[in-house]
Amino acid sequence: CSKAWLKLTSFRLLLLAMGCIEPMTDLSSFISNPCAIVDDLFASREDPSAKDFGEKDAIVAALQLDTNAGFLAIPSLNEVDLVERLKPGSLVRYRGYVQDLFDSEIFPVAFDEACSQTGKVTTRCCKYRLPTTSPGHTELPTNISCLADRRPVYAVPVPGESAWVRKTAVAPAPAPRATGAVNGAGPMPRKRCRPEETEQTVEGSEEGETRRAGPPAVGGAAPEEVTGPRTADEFGLNLPLPEEEDRSRADRCPCLLYLHGADMEAVRLGNVIEVVGILDVDPRYSDFSTTPIESGTLCDSMEPGSSFFRDARNPSTALVPRIHVLAHYQLGDFHPVAEAPVGGADSLAAAHWASIRSEVPSLREAAVQALTAAMGDRLAAEYMLLALVARSFTVDGMKLGRVQLSLTGDHAVGRLNTVVEACRALVPRVASVRMSRDALKTEKVKPRKNVALERIVAGRLQLAPGTMVVVKDELSVGELDANATEQVVALKEVVEKAELPVEFPYCKVVIPCDCSVIVVSKEKSVFAKTMAHVPVVQSQEATLQLTGEQLAAVRGYLGLASRNRERAQYCDGVVDEIPRAYAELRKRYPSVDQETCTLWHTMCRAWATANGSKEITLDVWQAVRSLEEARLQRVSCTAK
Numbered sequence: 001c002s003k004a005w006l007k008l009t010s011f012r013l014l015l016l017a018m019g020c021i022e023p024m025t026d027l028s029s030f031i032s033n034p035c036a037i038v039d040d041l042f043a044s045r046e047d048p049s050a051k052d053f054g055e056k057d058a059i060v061a062a063l064q065l066d067t068n069a070g071f072l073a074i075p076s077l078n079e080v081d082l083v084e085r086l087k088p089g090s091l092v093r094y095r096g097y098v099q100d101l102f103d104s105e106i107f108p109v110a111f112d113e114a115c116s117q118t119g120k121v122t123t124r125c126c127k128y129r130l131p132t133t134s135p136g137h138t139e140l141p142t143n144i145s146c147l148a149d150r151r152p153v154y155a156v157p158v159p160g161e162s163a164w165v166r167k168t169a170v171a172p173a174p175a176p177r178a179t180g181a182v183n184g185a186g187p188m189p190r191k192r193c194r195p196e197e198t199e200q201t202v203e204g205s206e207e208g209e210t211r212r213a214g215p216p217a218v219g220g221a222a223p224e225e226v227t228g229p230r231t232a233d234e235f236g237l238n239l240p241l242p243e244e245e246d247r248s249r250a251d252r253c254p255c256l257l258y259l260h261g262a263d264m265e266a267v268r269l270g271n272v273i274e275v276v277g278i279l280d281v282d283p284r285y286s287d288f289s290t291t292p293i294e295s296g297t298l299c300d301s302m303e304p305g306s307s308f309f310r311d312a313r314n315p316s317t318a319l320v321p322r323i324h325v326l327a328h329y330q331l332g333d334f335h336p337v338a339e340a341p342v343g344g345a346d347s348l349a350a351a352h353w354a355s356i357r358s359e360v361p362s363l364r365e366a367a368v369q370a371l372t373a374a375m376g377d378r379l380a381a382e383y384m385l386l387a388l389v390a391r392s393f394t395v396d397g398m399k400l401g402r403v404q405l406s407l408t409g410d411h412a413v414g415r416l417n418t419v420v421e422a423c424r425a426l427v428p429r430v431a432s433v434r435m436s437r438d439a440l441k442t443e444k445v446k447p448r449k450n451v452a453l454e455r456i457v458a459g460r461l462q463l464a465p466g467t468m469v470v471v472k473d474e475l476s477v478g479e480l481d482a483n484a485t486e487q488v489v490a491l492k493e494v495v496e497k498a499e500l501p502v503e504f505p506y507c508k509v510v511i512p513c514d515c516s517v518i519v520v521s522k523e524k525s526v527f528a529k530t531m532a533h534v535p536v537v538q539s540q541e542a543t544l545q546l547t548g549e550q551l552a553a554v555r556g557y558l559g560l561a562s563r564n565r566e567r568a569q570y571c572d573g574v575v576d577e578i579p580r581a582y583a584e585l586r587k588r589y590p591s592v593d594q595e596t597c598t599l600w601h602t603m604c605r606a607w608a609t610a611n612g613s614k615e616i617t618l619d620v621w622q623a624v625r626s627l628e629e630a631r632l633q634r635v636s637c638t639a640k
Contacts, residue, residue: 027063031074031091034059034278034326035128042110042125051109051148052261055127056326063091065276065327068340074276078157078166083250083321088281089129094255094323095274095331095341096155097464098267099238100456102313103151110146113137128258128278128324130285151264152313154455156254158272158464159240160431162424164555165336166251235453237319240462241431247319256315258324269456269502270511272331272464274341277323286316313454333391333466333514335428337552338559356557360612363557367426370546370554374422375415376538379630380407383534384419387516388427388468389561390606392498399498401565403599403606405518406528408638412536413472416520420470425551426558429467431515433460435491436474437484446490448503461490461500465514466562469494473521488526491517495527530595532603535634561609568605571617578604581625589632591639600624 030037038055045053064070075086076093086092111131114121116138126132127148133139158165237254239245246252257275259267267273329341356363364385371381383405390403424430433445447459463469471491480488486503493499493510500513519525524533546554578600586592603624604616611620 027073030059030063032087033089034091035089038127039125042127049145051127051146056261060327066342068342071276071329071342077253077255077279077321077323078251080250083253083279083281085250086279088279090279091276091326092279092323093274093276094155094257095158096255096257096272097158097240097462098153098269098271098273099156099240099254099458099462100154101151101267101269102154102454104149104264105152106147106149108142108146109148111142112140114140129280130282148260149264151259151267153257153259153267154238154254155257155273156237156239156458157244157252158429159244160429160463160467162428162430164425165428235315235455237315238455238458240447240458240460254320256320256322258322259328260325263325263328267328268511270462270500270513272334273328274331275323275325275328277325277327280322280324281317282322283317285322286314333464333562335466335559335562337556338563356553356560357612359553360557363554364610366546366550367554367558370426371419371422374418375536376411377536378539379627379634380412380534380536382627383532383631384423384518385610386603386606387518388423388558389564389610390516390602391466391562391565392514393565393567395567399514401602401605402498402514402516403602404495404516404531406525406531406533407518407520407536408522408524408533409536410522411538412520413522415536416470416472419518419520423468423470426555427466427468428559429464431460431463431467431469433469433471433491434474435471435488437476437480439474440480440484440487445487446501446503449505451505456502459490459500461494461513461515463513463515465512467515469515469517471517471519471525471527473519473525473527475526492527496530530599532599532631533591533635534631535638537634561612564609564614566614568601568608569615571615573618574604574616574621577618577621581621585629585632589636591632591635596628600628603627 037059041053041055041058047053060066063073065074071093074091074093076095077083077086078093078095080086108131109127110123110125112121112123113133114137116136121140122134122137124131124134131139236242237245237247239254244252257277331341334341367388368378368381368385371384372378375381375384383403386403387405390401392399392401394400420430420432434443435445444457444459445461447456447462449455450457461469475488490501493501494513494515495517498512498514499510502509502511517527517531519527519531525531578597582592582597582600604620607624608614608616608620613620
């Protein structure tokens with residue numbers, strides 16, 4: 001019966017891939033047990049030594065995972081409260097931020113087992129799961145021809161993601177409850193958490209700290225000793241924003257993604273991806289009793305038999321599920337209303353813009369009023385709107401186009417939390433960073449490589465593209481230590497270059513960090529050189545309560561406006577008008593400099609984008625000039 005079912009399944013899979021039968025009908029058997037399809041395709045492969053036998057292409061084509069309808073039909077780990085609601089061994093979706101890339105590892109595609117009674121040897125496929133021998137059989141030594149490589153990728157929930165994003169991206173199909181173990185051999189009980197999992201230990205704590213000598217440095221200089229925890233439990237979940245850690249919820253858990261084939265080189269550090277793969281929660285992934293590292297020979301400083309650092313890269317599957325990836329899609333600056341996972345911005349943006357074009361003025365006004373209600377200052381709200389919709393474009397390797405703000409004054413600092421919550425209600429991702437001498441001693445802003453653990457210790461600036469970063473700048477005049485100075489320089493590079501340096505022992509690695517930054521401080525910030533400095537004055541007490549429908553419409557408008565990553569087109573007369581205004585305003589306001597002129601061009605593009613246009617007309621420039629004259633007047637008054 002099992003062989004007949006497999007043949008029938010493969011036949012239906014072939015018919016679906018060929019389009020001979022109606023797709024998306026009764027696909028629960030494929031979704032709940034994809035390994036059966038993999039096993040059947042493995043058994044029917046023509047080349048016995050083949051490690052790739054077309055299983056990924058067949059499943060993607062049959063389930064139409066290259067379309068939004070097929071992709072969204074797969075249950076998502078981001079949308080359930082418990083991992084146990086998804087069947088182990090079934091297909092799942094997961095959306096996450098690539099926080100770390102591990103080295104490739106060798107794994108068996110198949111293994112041989114011998115019957116204990118007859119001695120008959122059978123080759124079984126174990127791709128996309130750990131080898132499991134049949135009852136009454138004994139596993140034979142691994143054949144080297146059955147080995148392949150894969151790349152583990154540590155993905156975390158998208159940092160700073162607003163709660164409404166997860167609700168907006170709900171898949172149409174409900175997630176089935178787990179009914180069996182990975183191989184269907186009875187129910188799979190929930191793995192008990194280890195006692196240490198009840199409390200997160202910050203890496204590098206002073207008590208119980210263990211040191212390990214690193215490799216010799218270039219030129220004979222001895223590297224600094226590396227500190228770290230002993231186990232993955234002590235290392236923690238390593239989230240960029242530690243306050244988001246919630247070990248009780250599946251939708252906030254990180255995952256270890258196994259990439260195969262061409263996918264191994266397609267994913268980079270700092271990418272936001274959504275994958276479809278086979279869920280694996282086999283507890284043997286955290287069993288190190290038979291691994292060479294258990295012997296304690298990894299480093300001379302380790303005592304024989306010690307388990308020092310043995311599982312920092314292999315946390316318990318109860319905390320970090322494994323997913324064997326069959327298909328993945330780059331999301332980038334993803335907005336759930338303005339675009340779809342498959343197809344990107346072009347798949348929805350054009351149609352949505354056409355449907356709301358007549359409503360753009362009212363939606364823009366609603367967004368400004370919502371920000372004014374949070375800030376109490378209409379002028380500051382106008383600038384915040386430009387910061388929310390402006391996105392960068394690249395010219396000669398430079399990132400241009402972002403509008404970044406420096407909001408100053410006691411009122412700005414007092415309304416900081418209200419502003420953060422208002423932004424979270426409107427845009428998909430918001431992260432807050434506190435820059436003070438005390439905070440920089442405990443919080444990690446810049447990520448760094450821990451050589452002993454072979455892990456990148458997360459920093460708060462490891463953020464997805466398009467994230468709105470709200471920085472509370474409390475740095476005062478005074479000397480900073482070396483660590484605090486590095487954190488400040490890292491934020492400055494994010495502001496000026498949209499790049500985040502990652503500290504490695506012998507080199508600096510830079511990853512993209514295309515985020516918009518709003519710095520809030522009592523006085524002009526040290527980061528404000530390329531920012532629009534707006535002194536905040538409480539000019540009005542605005543109260544605005546948007547209905548659910550109105551809020552969804554404003555979110556959609558902001559998402560569509562922020563899809564523009566093209567250079568602006570200037571109409572006749574604008575290019576000549578801006579230099580004349582620069583010469584005129586520079587005589588009246590000493591703070592006007594070359595950076596101010598660059599800011600005007602950026603604001604013109606953002607203003608046009610916020611009004612549903614890609615052309616900078618004289619009307620656009622006049623509107624921007626009015627804003628700038630009001631801002632410069634405030635700056636002049638506060639300087640006195």
